[in-house]
Amino acid sequence: MKKCIVVFSGGKESVYSLLEAKSRGYEIVDLLFLEKPGFSVHKVNLPAVKAVAKMLGYELKTISVGEEIEKDEGLIRYLREQERKGLNTLVTGNVKLEEHHEIYESLCERCERTGL
Secondary structure, three states: OOEEEEEOOOOHHHHHHHHHHHHOOOEEEEEEEEEOOOOOHHHHOHHHHHHHHHHOOOOEEEEEOOOOHHHOHHHHHHHHHHHHOOOOEEEOOOOOOHHHHHHHHHHHHHHHHOOO
């Protein structure tokens, strides 16, 4: 079975991405909230994000990351560990924002170079 992790903010794009991955036959391994330094509307509403995840039948896993998530060694270590358990896909929402697309593309490329 195809396995994935969904980067999840609780917003409509991440909910849609989760539902789309499920409809395509992916097993959702984790819903992952990336807690970045500084202000974020999602971080402020973390209890609401957890509630949305729970309504969808998942527990929300939170990982603290640095400013440049694509270079965050803790996140890369986590993804490598999941890869050893069969993970083969990272699902994100709102990749139509060029900046978000570039960040996650860079993260995946870095993981590929280092073993994911």
